[in-house]
Amino acid sequence: MKFYDLSVYWESNPYAEPWPPKVEFSDSEQEAVKLAEKLDINPNDFQDGLALAVENVSADVFTHIGTHCDAPIHFGPITEGKPSRTIDQLPLEDFYGDGVILDVRHKEPRSGITVDDLKKALADMEYTIKPKDIVLIMTGYDKHIYSEKYLKDQPGMTGEATEWLIDQGVKLMGIDTYTFDRPFGAMVADVKAGNKEALFPAHFMGRKKEYYHIEKLANLDKVPVRHGFKFCAFPIKVKGGTAGSVRAVAMVE
Secondary structure, eight states: OEEEEOOOOOOOOTTTOSSOOEEEEEOHHHHHHHHHHHHTSOGGGSGGGOOOOEEEEEOSSGGGSSSEEEOHHHHOSEETTEEOOOGGGSOGGGGEEEEEEEEOTTOOTTOEEOHHHHHHHHHHTTOOOOTTOEEEEEOSGGGGTTSTHHHHTOOEEOHHHHHHHHHTTOOEEEESSSSSSSOHHHHHHHHHTTOGGGSSHHHHHHHHSOOEEEESOOOGGGSSOSEEEEEEOOBOOOTTOSEEEBOOEEEEO
16 A cells, blocks of 8 residues: 655745744754753753754644644534534544545636536546545645745635535545635635625535535645545544644555
8 A cells, every 4th residue: 555645744834824834943952951941950961961852833823724624613603503513523534535536727726616627527537426535626736835826826616516515425525725715815806896705605615514624735646546545634633623734645555
């Protein structure tokens, strides 16, 4: 079995995040001084005068950086008439299963991914979605993560396409872009033009029908098959969290 890493880094990258995390590294020698002061000992008391290297991470939106899964509570407080579930309440079984990659790399910048786009991608690979499949949308925009295009030009899922996947029995889906919807700028332009329905239609579909999605996937083009592989992406257990970081992996026999 071969493993394919479908995740991006946590890093101080202004092109990849509107609110980039601040990652500060402290090596073993620096930590010897810091920890010795806290423990009221001498830095040379550590073996070779070296303690344990660490890094400190801070961000304005901590759980929504890097490759992560959005929980229903992120979409709104109520889902299907019930209190929305948080990331720690989602069953682990939903984060492991049969993966399906839908290729929509032909989409124009800032455009919406439609039901017809999904159906065509499925027809091209002669596959029919079955319940519990984990569907991964490949736009190719992970290749722009170190440029302004990443945040400004990605295509994104429409509400109708998201609902269609849910109706096929899909609980977990993902995309290789910063957000599941179209970019913020594209949505805001439409709202200012009078279309309030343009604001987060894919996210807000999660208020009507429960589902969860992974944002900021990568390397979907590296997986040698479009279906017939296993996918897993277990989220960090943030108590009451709206999201949790994942290490997304495709496993191909």
